Amino acid sequence: MEGEGIKTLISHEELDKRIKEMASEISRDYAKQDLLMVGVLKGSFVFMADLIRHVDCNVAVDFMGTVSYGASTKSSGEVRITKDLEESVAGRHVLLVEDIVDTGLTLRYLLDTLRNRQPASLKVCALLDKPARRRVRVNLDYYGFIIPNAFVVGYGLDYAEKYRGLPYVGVLENPEKEKK
Numbered sequence: 001m002e003g004e005g006i007k008t009l010i011s012h013e014e015l016d017k018r019i020k021e022m023a024s025e026i027s028r029d030y031a032k033q034d035l036l037m038v039g040v041l042k043g044s045f046v047f048m049a050d051l052i053r054h055v056d057c058n059v060a061v062d063f064m065g066t067v068s069y070g071a072s073t074k075s076s077g078e079v080r081i082t083k084d085l086e087e088s089v090a091g092r093h094v095l096l097v098e099d100i101v102d103t104g105l106t107l108r109y110l111l112d113t114l115r116n117r118q119p120a121s122l123k124v125c126a127l128l129d130k131p132a133r134r135r136v137r138v139n140l141d142y143y144g145f146i147i148p149n150a151f152v153v154g155y156g157l158d159y160a161e162k163y164r165g166l167p168y169v170g171v172l173e174n175p176e177k178e179k180k
């Protein structure tokens, strides 16, 4: 059953409160600019949907898809783009929206890729920051929560495509059992 074997780490209420705070910070910072929010698929779609509804400025959205090779709960370090942007980012104010930053390799790769396309500005907004396993230094301009070194699911985040629809962020208690 959905939600079984999962321990709540961040409740729906906590997410809601924090996302509203992040949205008002973003609204203030981009008050005089047109913003292009770029969601990193798939995990960020729930977060971005909630964030955008609280952001009070001119926002356009686009998405990028990535996969990192390797076992399902570990990043191997190689990143590949599976879906690219539909619009050009040249001269635009871009905010990259991520669900979680773990090793930082995905974000590093995306930042390098987007920076080459010469946006007017490029910032990062991540719901979750898991610094324990960071392998490359990345700066998060906006972040929701710093979390411990555990594999989390829900609120867009999956384990083998499961649990994305949970309204909270939880820790998967026994990932090995899930493999069956």
Ligand code: IMP
Pocket (backbone or CB within 6 Å): 043, 068, 075, 098, 099, 100, 101, 102, 103, 104, 105, 106, 107, 150, 151, 152, 153, 157, 158, 159
């Ligand atoms: P990174 O490249 O290691 O920073 O992480 C890249 C991606 O791995 C994230 O955008 C997530 O999609 C996924 N990921 C990392 N940690 C977790 C987790 O705890 N739960 C679910 N997905 C995760």
Ligand code: MG
Pocket (backbone or CB within 6 Å): 040, 041, 042, 043, 044, 098, 099, 100
């Ligand atoms: Mg992701």
